[in-house]
Amino acid sequence: MKIAIIYYSTYGHVGKLSATALEALKEANVEADLFQVPETLPQEVLDKMYAPPKDDSIPIITVEDLTKYDGFLFGLPTRFGNLPAQFKSFWDQTGGLWANGALNGKPFGIFVSTGTPGGGQEATFRNSLSSFIHHGMIYVPLGYGEAFPLLTNLEEVHGGSPWGAGAYAGADGSRQPSELELKLVQIQAKNFASVVEKFTSTKPAEVPAEKKVSEKVAEKEPEKVEQSTARQAQQKPAVKEDDSFCSKCIIM
Ligand SMILES: Cc1cc2nc3c(=O)[nH]c(=O)nc-3n(C[C@H](O)[C@H](O)[C@H](O)COP(=O)(O)O)c2cc1C
Structure with missing residues (x-):
């Protein structure tokens, strides 16, 4: 079983969630790799957005890479309650995989980052689903389960929902993912791996022809x-x- 964590991050919040998910999977002895999608904005624009340089040690995903994995965790910083154009631009190159059903039946999970509460975490999950559902991929939410005490914690401000882990970056990007938010993505990664394992280890049932x-x-x-x-x-x-x-x- 091999899991790919694929993300886009301008300011590093989703990058941090992704790295934390990878660590959690490695800790659980799950084979996993971390990728980023290609940047599409010109450097001049990124400079004007005060975007820090990307981490060059994390490889850029290719369409061919996708076929080598059994499950995917996608890290998405919201853009107006939707997935970022950089991720969409990469995903829009997967028409060939869609046409031959290469990703059909493969599980995926999502984690997100928004500026603030009410900034569209759940909207981002819902709005991005269509891109993956058209491939026949199977959405694995975080749910509550082990995450129940964290998701229902009203003592502190935190992102995340049963749809998946989430962080708040703050309106100016200065807030970092909290301990609670990082714990949520760890739980999500491990839970996701256990679901992917079920998918990959189960022999398809022999259904007699109708x-x-x-x-x-x-x-x-x-x-x-x-x-x-x-x-x-x-x-x-x-x-x-x-x-x-x-x-x-x-x-x-
Ligand atoms: C064009 C644009 C649109 C954004 N739209 C939203 C939004 O709808 N709601 C929100 O809470 N944050 C919004 N943000 C803030 C980003 O979601 C935030 O910077 C991001 O989650 C930080 O993650 P990162 O550090 O991984 O880039 C927007 C940012 C940009 C640049």
Whole structure:
């Protein structure tokens, strides 16, 4: 079982959540790799946004890489309650994988970052789902479970929801993911790995091919089938043998 954590991050918050998810998976002896999607903004714009340099030690994901993994954790900093264009731009190159069903049935989870509470964490989960659902991928939420005391904690401000872990960056990006938010992404990563393991270790059940209706009737009421076959033989339509379009065309 191999999991890929794939993220975009301008200011490092989702980068931190992603690195924490990776550590949690390694701790649990799960084979996992961390990737970032390619940046699409010109350096001049990034400078004006006060974006720090990207961590060059983290490889850039390619479309081909995706086929090597059994499950995916996607790290998404919100953009107006939706996934960032950088991630969408990468994902929009996966049409070939979509067409041949390469990612069909593969589980995925999402974690997010927003500036503030009410900034659209849950909207980001929901709005990004379509990109992955069209591939036939299976969404694995965080849920409550082990995360219950953290998600229901009203003593401190925190991101995250049953949809997945989440951090608040603050309106100016100065807030860092809290201990609670980092714990949530650790729980999510481990929970996700246990689900992917179930998917990869389960032998597909041998489902017998569905019988035709006529076969089912033949089993239940053989005499009806005999009568019907005799009737059909009498009513057999004429076949025009030398038709110029098709020698087997049936004249109605
Ligand atoms: C174009 C743009 C749109 C944004 N839209 C929202 C938003 O709708 N709600 C919100 O809370 N934060 C919004 N933010 C703030 C980012 O979500 C925040 O900077 C990000 O979560 C920080 O993660 P990062 O450090 O990994 O880049 C926006 C930021 C940018 C640049």
